[in-house]
Each structure stands twice: as C-alpha cells, then as structure tokens.
Amino acid sequence: MASTLSLLILLLTFSHFLLIVQSSENPDFEALVAFKTASDPSKKLITWKTGTDPCTWDGVSCVKDRVSRLVLENLELQGSIEPLTSLTQLRVLSLKGNRFSGEVPSLSNFTSLKLLFLSHNHFSGEFPVTATSLSRLYRLDLSYNNFSGEIPLTVNHLPHLLTLRLDENQFSGLIPKLNLPDLQDFNVSGNRLSGEIPRTLSTFSESSFRQNSFLCGAPLEKCKAEPNKPGSEGAIATSPLVPSSETPTTTTTVSSSPSTMPTTTPTTTNPKSHEKRASKMSPIVLIAIIVGDILVLGIVCLLLYCYFWRNYSSKSKERKGLKLFESEKIVYSSSPYPTQGGFERGRMVFFEGEKRFELEDLLRASAEMLGKGGFGTAYKAVLDDGNVVAVKRLKDAQIAGKREFEQHMEVLGRIRHPNVVSLRAYYFAREEKLLVYDFMPNATLFWLLHGNRGPGRTPLDWTTRLKIAAGAAQGVTFIHNSCKSLKLTHGNIKSTNILLDKQGNARVSDFGLSIFNSPSPIGAGGRSNGYRAPEVTDGRKQSQKSDVYSFGVLLLELLTGKCPSAVESGGSGGGYGGGMVDLPRWVQSVVREEWTAEVFDLELMRYKDIEEEMVGLLQIAMSCTAASPDQRPRMSHVVKMIEDLRGVEVSPCHDTAGSVSDSPSLSEDACVGTSSQ
Known part of the structure; x- marks a missing residue:
C-alpha cells in the first residue's frame, strides 16, 4: 500500500514537472507572467497560473504555441503594457475598458x-507613432483616452486601415x-x-467631427473666408476680436496699391468726395449686379430643366422598357405566320397547382430587365392582377426540338425546394x-458582395x-x-445565380439549362468562366463533380x-498579383506561404471569434476545388460539413441530404424519356 502511494506521488510530481517544463518552453510565457504581476492587483486573471499552459488562459489564443490573440477587456487592469511588447506573433490585441496609463x-x-x-x-502622451509602422493593421481604436498633440501624417502608412477611432x-x-x-469607420x-x-474625409458623417469648436468644412459648416486673403483688397480690415456692431470710430482702408501705406481717416468724410468715389465705383458695381443676375437666372433655368427632364426621362424609360419587352417577345409569340401551314402556335404550359394566366397577360405586363446571362435575358414582369414573376427569354440556347425541350422542362418544373427558385411555366x-420563375425580391449574392464598394456600403456580415x-x-x-437516373446538374453555379427571397434565404436559380449549351468549350457567358472546373474548360461534359468545383x-x-x-x-477585378490567375490558384498560393x-x-x-469558422469554410472550399x-x-457531404461549422439552420422546413431523393415533388416517372445531361 505504501509503495503504491509513493508511486502515485511520484507520478503527480513528474506530471507537474512536465507542465512546468512545457509552459517554460513557450517563449511568450515570461512576458505574460510579467504583465500579470505588474497589471493585475485585483486578481482578475484567475486562470493565469504558473505551471499551466498559457494558451489555455482566459483571453489568450495561440497558433503553433505562440500567442496570436490577447483579449482582456473590462478587467480593471492598470499600469503599463510594456511587458506585452515581446509578443511578436500577436495579431489581435484588445485592452478596452481598463485603467492603463502613461505613454504607449x-x-x-x-x-x-x-x-x-x-x-x-x-x-496619455502623443499619438503612438510606432503604430504607423504596423503595415498589416486593419483596426486602430485609441478613443476615450488622454492623448494629445497632433495626428501625424504617417497614418497614411497603414494602407489596409478600416477603422481609425481617435x-x-x-x-x-x-x-x-x-x-x-479602405477606411470605413472614422471618428475624431x-x-x-x-x-x-x-x-478625403468629407464623406463621413457630421458625428465623426463633433465637439471640435474650430473645425469647419464638409460635413460641418462651410469655412469662412479670412478678411485679408488675396483678392480682398479694398475691403475694410477689422480685428476678428471686435464684434461688427462695435466697430471703432476710425477704420483702416487697405489700398490696392502695394506702395501706398494705410491711412487713418475720420468717420465723417466730405460728401463730394464720397459721391466721387461712388460714381467711380458704379460701373464695377453695375457689372457685378448684371453678372450676378445672369448667374442666378442661369441656375434657376438649369434647375427647372433638370426637374422636367428627370420626369420626362423616367416616363420615357418606363415606356421604353415596356416596348423593349414587347418588341422582343410579341414578335414571335402570337403566330407570326397566320396564313402559312406547318407552324404550330405556341402556348403557355403551367405545372400542376400553379396559377394560370394567358400569354397576352404576360405581354401586357410592365417589364423591367433584370440582367443578361449565358442563356438569354431575364425580366421582372408585373401582371395586371399585381402578381410578379421573373421571365427568362432563351435566346442563345441550342435546342434540338420541341419534344426534347418539353420533356426537360417537365423535369425542371417538378423540382420544389425552399432553396431552389421554382419554375412555374414555360x-x-x-x-x-420563355421560362417563368418565382420572382425573388432581394438582391443577388453578386450584388451583396461586390455592389457599392464605396463609402456608405453595408457590408455582408459573416453570419x-x-x-x-x-x-x-x-x-x-x-x-x-x-x-437519380439522369444525374441532373446545375451547370452554371455563380454568385449572380444565387438569389435571396423575402426572408433572406438563398435560392439557386438558372439550374438545369446547361443541356442547351453551345458546343463551344467556353460555354455560357464570360463572367462564369472563373467558376468552371478544369475538365469543363477542356471541353468535357458538365457533371455533378464540376458543379462541386463551381460551388467551391x-x-x-x-x-x-x-x-x-x-x-x-492590378486589374479592377481584384488584382491578385502575378499575372493572369484564377481565384482558386491564388488562394492556394497564399495558403502555401502560410499567410492564410x-x-x-x-x-x-x-x-470577433470567427477565425476558426472562416478557416473551416476555406478548407471546405479548397477540397471542392x-x-x-x-x-x-x-x-x-459539403452540406454536412458547412452545417457542422456552427450548426447552421438553412430553413425550418429544409430536407436532409438523405431524404431529398424521396421527395414527392418529383417522381422517377418524370425522368423517363428525357435526354441525359
């Protein structure tokens, strides 16, 4: 029994010794201990104990046993942060809401x-100039402190800065x-x-500059002209400290001649000399009044012209949009060959349970062009009864015949899912x-990611x-x-084909049309080339695995x-560097250099706290590509991996990956006789 107890004590002592050795091997351990000793008199850092791994301490995150993230907020810490300056691998440092003092x-x-x-x-002290040497810095927040002095111009050395709070x-x-x-958040x-x-800062709101009594210019009040600026010759020079209502009895007239010294004249002057000066200045005053009247009249005319032209152009645009829609669609849809035989008049075909309307209702609808894709042009059509649909006109599609087209539409029209845009009629x-779909009122993913990248943009958040x-x-x-018998593919996955419905759920559109692709290896649309799998670019057929690549x-x-x-x-599309290169190759090259x-x-x-999820999604994307x-x-499998990142809920009624093939929305009977993709 005694020997067993001795062995247990020996094991505990050895394990404790290993922990001490392990913690001492961390090059950042001593710096953290020194910081705690000097800055934590209230003993708030309870988990910071000697003999434990510093990477497990509260507020500390590590990458490869080096501290990469230190977040210690509202803990009543005080003193100096000097001991932390040896954490050379630090990427995030947040010490908000403490009592640190002195110069940084x-x-x-x-x-x-x-x-x-x-x-x-x-x-306190001046702006920490050494912060301007941190070329990777995105966010800098020094607000609510006692910094003084001037803001240095060297802040321009931070090219990636998104936030500057002073x-x-x-x-x-x-x-x-x-x-x-890239500056988005600025406040002084x-x-x-x-x-x-x-x-360069005038686009920020007025709240970014408030409580600075001597600031002026947009977005604050316009700066007043100084009295002695060039061009103000002949004006009355008064002291800025004397109110205009308390003008002294003598005034100094500044002569327009540089060789003439200012003279002091009494307030009361000879009336004849006053008339002489008035008559001498009258032509100039007259010309100024005439020019001013002409300018005011011109501005008024310009405003009236802009107002009426805007109303006229908007109405003209509406009429033009309607005519464009009709000119492109009515031409062929109402039997253009009425006297000739052998041509069957087209008809609208609705899927089971769909509300029906006549082709003429569609042609009378007001229309707005939504965009052009590889298979044609899409329109938003508002019917007379108020219903809104999206209509796609297949212009460049390579269709073998009517029977094949109708069979394929029967398959696509039976696909019903909360994350797929439903085909209602054709x-x-x-x-x-023509293809008639549900209309999605919100923007495409492409617009949410790349639209309006200037000031005032609402970023697309991580969630x-x-x-x-x-x-x-x-x-x-x-x-x-x-x-399953056809192995349907989407064939054209890209951000312009991911739409958002009223609830903000993603809806996949434009699916199943790759069967109508032209034989050209480039396929549909230049914009989608960056999404195409290598085997498709080489001329091989679309497959479900090529869809996976596009989704990646x-x-x-x-x-x-x-x-x-x-x-x-350096191009406008993002400028990855190193000549012509696509997005997957660029990402792989960056990751290889360990700058993930x-x-x-x-x-x-x-x-905050999304790095692991971003890296996880990046790994999924790289496996797909x-x-x-x-x-x-x-x-x-991709669905399961994404949902495992954070237990993402797509929709309260979405099907699981294992049950989609058994959905009653589409039976295998609909697949029979349809040409394979």
Whole structure:
C-alpha cells in the first residue's frame, strides 16, 4: 500500500514537472507572467497560473504555441503594457475598458498585428507613432483616452486601415490629409482640432467631427473666408476680436496699391468726395449686379430643366422598357405566320397547382430587365392582377426540338425546394422560348458582395454569408438528387445565380439549362468562366463533380470578397498579383506561404471569434476545388460539413441530404424519356 502511494506521488510530481517544463518552453510565457504581476492587483486573471499552459488562459489564443490573440477587456487592469511588447506573433490585441496609463510603449515588434483596441483607458502622451509602422493593421481604436498633440501624417502608412477611432481625446492642430481608400469607420469627435476638414474625409458623417469648436468644412459648416486673403483688397480690415456692431470710430482702408501705406481717416468724410468715389465705383458695381443676375437666372433655368427632364426621362424609360419587352417577345409569340401551314402556335404550359394566366397577360405586363446571362435575358414582369414573376427569354440556347425541350422542362418544373427558385411555366414556339420563375425580391449574392464598394456600403456580415453558403449547398444538393437516373446538374453555379427571397434565404436559380449549351468549350457567358472546373474548360461534359468545383469557387468568393473571373495583376477585378490567375490558384498560393489570414475579405476583420469558422469554410472550399474530380466531395457531404461549422439552420422546413431523393415533388416517372445531361 505504501509503495503504491509513493508511486502515485511520484507520478503527480513528474506530471507537474512536465507542465512546468512545457509552459517554460513557450517563449511568450515570461512576458505574460510579467504583465500579470505588474497589471493585475485585483486578481482578475484567475486562470493565469504558473505551471499551466498559457494558451489555455482566459483571453489568450495561440497558433503553433505562440500567442496570436490577447483579449482582456473590462478587467480593471492598470499600469503599463510594456511587458506585452515581446509578443511578436500577436495579431489581435484588445485592452478596452481598463485603467492603463502613461505613454504607449513602442509597438514596432507587433509586425503581425491586425487589430489594436486600446479605448476607454487613461493613456496619455502623443499619438503612438510606432503604430504607423504596423503595415498589416486593419483596426486602430485609441478613443476615450488622454492623448494629445497632433495626428501625424504617417497614418497614411497603414494602407489596409478600416477603422481609425481617435474620439474623446485632446488631439489638437489640423487633421492631416489622409489617403486611406479602405477606411470605413472614422471618428475624431471630442478633441481640440481646428482648420478645414480634408476632402478625403468629407464623406463621413457630421458625428465623426463633433465637439471640435474650430473645425469647419464638409460635413460641418462651410469655412469662412479670412478678411485679408488675396483678392480682398479694398475691403475694410477689422480685428476678428471686435464684434461688427462695435466697430471703432476710425477704420483702416487697405489700398490696392502695394506702395501706398494705410491711412487713418475720420468717420465723417466730405460728401463730394464720397459721391466721387461712388460714381467711380458704379460701373464695377453695375457689372457685378448684371453678372450676378445672369448667374442666378442661369441656375434657376438649369434647375427647372433638370426637374422636367428627370420626369420626362423616367416616363420615357418606363415606356421604353415596356416596348423593349414587347418588341422582343410579341414578335414571335402570337403566330407570326397566320396564313402559312406547318407552324404550330405556341402556348403557355403551367405545372400542376400553379396559377394560370394567358400569354397576352404576360405581354401586357410592365417589364423591367433584370440582367443578361449565358442563356438569354431575364425580366421582372408585373401582371395586371399585381402578381410578379421573373421571365427568362432563351435566346442563345441550342435546342434540338420541341419534344426534347418539353420533356426537360417537365423535369425542371417538378423540382420544389425552399432553396431552389421554382419554375412555374414555360412557353415554346418556333423562334421563342420563355421560362417563368418565382420572382425573388432581394438582391443577388453578386450584388451583396461586390455592389457599392464605396463609402456608405453595408457590408455582408459573416453570419449571413455562412447562412447563404449553407442554403445554396442545400439547393444544389437537392437538384443533384432529384432525378437519380439522369444525374441532373446545375451547370452554371455563380454568385449572380444565387438569389435571396423575402426572408433572406438563398435560392439557386438558372439550374438545369446547361443541356442547351453551345458546343463551344467556353460555354455560357464570360463572367462564369472563373467558376468552371478544369475538365469543363477542356471541353468535357458538365457533371455533378464540376458543379462541386463551381460551388467551391463560390465559397472562395464569399470568403475573399473577390470576383472569381481571371484577372490581371492590378486589374479592377481584384488584382491578385502575378499575372493572369484564377481565384482558386491564388488562394492556394497564399495558403502555401502560410499567410492564410491574408485571403479573407477585409470586411470580415471587424467580427470577433470567427477565425476558426472562416478557416473551416476555406478548407471546405479548397477540397471542392481540387483539380481531380474524384478528389472532390459530393454536395451532400459539403452540406454536412458547412452545417457542422456552427450548426447552421438553412430553413425550418429544409430536407436532409438523405431524404431529398424521396421527395414527392418529383417522381422517377418524370425522368423517363428525357435526354441525359
């Protein structure tokens, strides 16, 4: 018994010794202990115990046994943050809501830092100039401290900066001319700044500059002209300290001649000399009045012209849109050959349970063009009864014959799923083919990601992106499993074909039309080339595995915020660098260099605690974009992997991957006789 007890004590001692050795091997351990000793008199850092792994302490996150993230907020910590400056692998540092004081020490060791939050403390001294050397910095928040002095122009050395919060300090002087193209969150209110606001910052709201008594310019009040500016010769020069109502009895007339000294004249002057000056100045005054009247009259005429032209152009645009829709569709739909035999008049074919309307109702509807794709043009049509549908005109589709077309439409029309845009009806005539879908009122994923990238844009948050990814995956999976004998494919997965319904759920559109592709290996549309699998680009047939590749590119687009189409270095499409390269290859090259964080959209850097989910989705996307089709997962597996990231709920009524093939919405009978894809 005694020997067993001795052995147990020996094992416990040895394990404790191993923990001490392991913690001492962490190069950041001593810095953290020194920081706790100096800054935590209230003993708030309870889990920071000697002999334990520092990577398990509260507020500490590690990558490869190095501290990469330190978040210690509202813990009454105090003193200096000097001991933390040796954490050279730190990427996120947040010390908000504490009692740190004194000047900020040199931050030049934080070469990997991306987020720095020091707000609501008692820091003093000048702006920490070493922060401007952190070229990877996205967020800098120094608000609610006691910083003073001027804001340095070297802030322009932070090219990726998204947030600059300097409000509620004691900064003074002019605001420098900042040139930060990605800046989205800027605030210098509650300081002692003066002068004119730079034009590069005038797009921010008035609240960003409030409580600075001597600031002027947009968006605040316009700066007043100084009395002695060039061009104000001949004006009455008065002291800015003397109110206009208390003008002294003597005034100084500033002569227009540089050689003439100012003379002091009494307030009462000779009337004749006053008349002489008045008559001498009258031509100039007269000309100024005439020019002013002409300018005012011209401005009024211009405003009236713009007002009436806008009303006229909007009405003309509506009429033009209607005529465009009619000219493209009526031409062929009402039997263009009434006297000739052998031509069958087309008819609207509705699927079971759908509300029916006549072709003429569709042609009378007011129409708005939604966009052009590889298979034709899509319109929003508002019927007389108020119903709204989306109509796609198949213009460039290669259709073998009426029977094949109708059989394929029967298959597509029976697909019903919360994440798929339903096909409600179709029309077939010799020269005209129309598809009628549910209309989705919200924007496409393409617009949400890439539209309005300037100031005032509402970024697409991470939770929404993840929900869209899961919903789109569910929709594609359902399409793949709907008709197993045919192995249906979508064939054209891209962000413009992911729509959002009223509830914000992702809906997959434009599915099943790849059977009508032209023989050209480029296929439908230049924009979709960046989504195409290597085997399809080489001329091989679309398959479900090529859909998986396209979906993987879609996930990369969600993660990076970049357009997938191949672009040249520095081009407007995203500029990946290194010549012509597509999105998957660019991501792979960045990940190989172990700079995985560099691939993510800058707009995602504002959100906390999502890095693991982003990396997880990135791994899913990279497995989907494997060069070999056999190495790509099935879409049902992709759905499961995405939902495992955060237990994402796509829709309260969505089917599971295992049950989609048994859906009563589409029976195997609908597959019989339809040409294979």
